[in-house]
Amino acid sequence: MIQAVVVNECWQISLDWKTTVLKHLQGHMWRAAFKSGSMKAELFEDVVPAVRKWREVGMKVYIYSSGSVEAQKLLFGHSTEGDILEFVDGQLGTEIGHKVESESYRKIASSIECSINNNLFLTDVTRDASAAEEADMHVAVVVRPDDALYVEIV
Numbered sequence: 001m002i003q004a005v006v007v008n009e010c011w012q013i014s015l016d017w018k019t020t021v022l023k024h025l026q027g028h029m030w031r032a033a034f035k036s037g038s039m040k041a042e043l044f045e046d047v048v049p050a051v052r053k054w055r056e057v058g059m060k061v062y063i064y065s066s067g068s069v070e071a072q073k074l075l076f077g078h079s080t081e082g083d084i085l086e087f088v089d090g091q092l093g094t095e096i097g098h099k100v101e102s103e104s105y106r107k108i109a110s111s112i113e114c115s116i117n118n119n120l121f122l123t124d125v126t127r128d129a130s131a132a133e134e135a136d137m138h139v140a141v142v143v144r145p146d147d148a149l150y151v152e153i154v
């Protein structure tokens with residue numbers, strides 16, 4: 001039974017599926033791993049300096065991820081750069097809507113009380129970028145070395 005679950009979860013991960021069940025399992029595993037100190041989130045070295053700079057000039061920074069809010073807090077709270085949650089104004093998960101749906105970005109703009117075309121969405125997933133752009137949000141696709149599989153070069 002356990003082996004069947006592991007095989008199924010690995011299959012979902014290989015397809016980059018973001019099912020709620022998978023993300024809940026992720027949250028449980030991460031809780032144990034991050035809290036025990038056996039796992040730390042590794043950030044690209046430009047992340048913290050960039051976020052600091054944006055915050056210094058008065059910009060707000062939010063995380064919007066398919067990962068649950070708990071998973072986001074675990075990851076950004078236990079990074080190799082320490083707890084960087086203090087640099088973040090809030091976390092948004094898929095309870096606001098899926099990242100491939102334009103409506104999600106409209107809802108985000110409304111919930112953070114910032115007009116949609118005054119927002120910049122950074123992502124490495126082109127499907128998510130298209131949805132945000134369709135909603136009139138500014139978008140920048142961030143290309144990282146291991147993202148080649150998910151970024152469609154057009």
Ligand SMILES: CSCCC(=O)C(=O)COP(=O)(O)O
Nearest residue numbers: 064065066067068071072075
């Ligand atoms: C940031 S916490 C969880 C990350 C995660 O599980 C994931 O699938 C990343 O998806 P995203 O929507 O953030 O691209």
